[in-house]
Amino acid sequence: MWDGEAARAALPAVLEGFGVTVLATVPAFAVAMVLGLVLALVQRAGPAWLALPVRGAAAFVRTTPLLVQLFAAWVLVPALDAPVLGVLVLGTHYATYLSEVYRTGIDAVPKGQWEACTALSLPRRRVWRAVVLPQAVRNVLPPLGNYAVSMFKETPLLSVITVHEMVHEANTFGSTHFAYLESFTLAAGVFLLASWPTSVLVRRLEARLAA
Amino acid sequence: MPHENRDDPAVRFERVTKRYGDRTVLDGLDLEVGRGEHVTLIGPSGSGKTTILRLLMTLERVTDGVIHVDGRPFSHMPGGTNGKLVPASERHLAAHRRRIGMVFQQFNLFPHMSVLENVVEAPVHVLGESREDADRRARDLLDLVGLGDRADARPTRLSGGQQQRVAIARALAMRPGILLLDEVTSALDPELVAEVLDVLRDVARSTDITLLCVTHEMGFARDVSDRILMFDRGRIVESGPADELLESPAHARTRAFLGRSGERGRPLR
Numbered sequence A: 001m002w003d004g005e006a007a008r009a010a011l012p013a014v015l016e017g018f019g020v021t022v023l024a025t026v027p028a029f030a031v032a033m034v035l036g037l038v039l040a041l042v043q044r045a046g047p048a049w050l051a052l053p054v055r056g057a058a059a060f061v062r063t064t065p066l067l068v069q070l071f072a073a074w075v076l077v078p079a080l081d082a083p084v085l086g087v088l089v090l091g092t093h094y095a096t097y098l099s100e101v102y103r104t105g106i107d108a109v110p111k112g113q114w115e116a117c118t119a120l121s122l123p124r125r126r127v128w129r130a131v132v133l134p135q136a137v138r139n140v141l142p143p144l145g146n147y148a149v150s151m152f153k154e155t156p157l158l159s160v161i162t163v164h165e166m167v168h169e170a171n172t173f174g175s176t177h178f179a180y181l182e183s184f185t186l187a188a189g190v191f192l193l194a195s196w197p198t199s200v201l202v203r204r205l206e207a208r209l210a211a
Numbered sequence B: 001m002p003h004e005n006r007d008d009p010a011v012r013f014e015r016v017t018k019r020y021g022d023r024t025v026l027d028g029l030d031l032e033v034g035r036g037e038h039v040t041l042i043g044p045s046g047s048g049k050t051t052i053l054r055l056l057m058t059l060e061r062v063t064d065g066v067i068h069v070d071g072r073p074f075s076h077m078p079g080g081t082n083g084k085l086v087p088a089s090e091r092h093l094a095a096h097r098r099r100i101g102m103v104f105q106q107f108n109l110f111p112h113m114s115v116l117e118n119v120v121e122a123p124v125h126v127l128g129e130s131r132e133d134a135d136r137r138a139r140d141l142l143d144l145v146g147l148g149d150r151a152d153a154r155p156t157r158l159s160g161g162q163q164q165r166v167a168i169a170r171a172l173a174m175r176p177g178i179l180l181l182d183e184v185t186s187a188l189d190p191e192l193v194a195e196v197l198d199v200l201r202d203v204a205r206s207t208d209i210t211l212l213c214v215t216h217e218m219g220f221a222r223d224v225s226d227r228i229l230m231f232d233r234g235r236i237v238e239s240g241p242a243d244e245l246l247e248s249p250a251h252a253r254t255r256a257f258l259g260r261s262g263e264r265g266r267p268l269r
């Protein structure tokens, strides 16, 4: 059943795909972190006429499947290359989750911190930048880490818009060499090898913050 | 309540009413605190003492009436037709609340900043002092509160008494004309109370700051106050020089209150 020769042959393609997966996940997560923060800030500190529609739009994006969003964006925005589009859609999709995470973190900053800022006459902008956000982000580092891991595991969806990430490469190799078992096993193994240490890291971080 | 009339008191409440829903906490309160005067508010729990300080710090808004600071409307500003007073905008409040500082029962230090960063934050970002000047002054203030050697520590590494002394230094760094102290020793273990009160006695003696305190520490109230106001249900029951009011209260309510809180020399809850 298991063809060692085929597995060895599949390895380069799978690893190359893995590189693409990482290359997609890192900027996509950066987009998610920054955009998520903007979404959270607009909802917590922005004017109501902006906060309400933004909340609605974020909820809409959050509750529709990523796969559908990828297809829709691919069809509707042909001007962008598939990898760029994939990173943006993935990042935006996760931004709507991260904005909820940030909001939880913001709400967990004690009322006394805000009151101390008022008593010191700190300007609003400074209150957010120097007092609230640093504490809010610290509050939510573990869930942020978990979302990074789950985004990494969802990146293979980009293959539907022809981004040649790892699962796509494994699939291609499997179909051309009739070696699905080998190529997908390798892909799964690489995923495991990559996400396991990451989740351990996240766990550690969690434990350290709890202490 | 009659007060000696001075020109431009530091604080003047003019028929101030504060309601939460249909609960009236302050009902047309008149109150004056002279410049440089040290006034202590005493009274049973729920009588509205904290509310007065929070209104002054703009942590709450008045329902009715006007608060004046240094002779100028503070809770309100001239506006509308013929200069009628309207509730102050956030901008008006921001421009005027710098005169006022507050120390909280729960310290409310910024836990992610060092002690020194806590103290320099406002001077640098509100008063526009240079980092060097602010640093130097912050270290002087930390010396004043006896924590010169803990400048680089995180607040969470300090005892409650030390944290509260940092909070005092942080408030003073803004050079407030008026300092509000709301039961600043109530959250402390008994053995840490004295170090904080000593620092405050020092501040009261060595500066011309206007002090408005809420405390259950009658000894401290006697030491630092020019005047004590006895409160009950949002009204001033009695007002007088510290010694006089504590030694021979005129009002039965005051006698009852002092009798009870004297038992342990500690707050009753």
Ligand SMILES: Nc1ncnc2c1ncn2[C@@H]1O[C@H](COP(=O)(O)OP(=O)(O)OP(=O)(O)O)[C@@H](O)[C@H]1O
Pocket (backbone or CB within 6 Å): B020, B023, B025, B043, B044, B045, B046, B047, B048, B049, B050, B051, B052
């Ligand atoms: N945000 C609020 N919402 C509703 N009621 C409030 C609020 N803040 C204060 N109150 C009520 O106002 C009244 C006066 O409260 P305040 O905190 O000023 O009393 P206090 O004299 O400081 O009492 P204590 O000695 O217990 O600190 C209390 O009955 C309290 O329950």
Ligand SMILES: [Mg+2]
Pocket (backbone or CB within 6 Å): B049, B050, B051, B183, B214
């Ligand atoms: Mg109180």
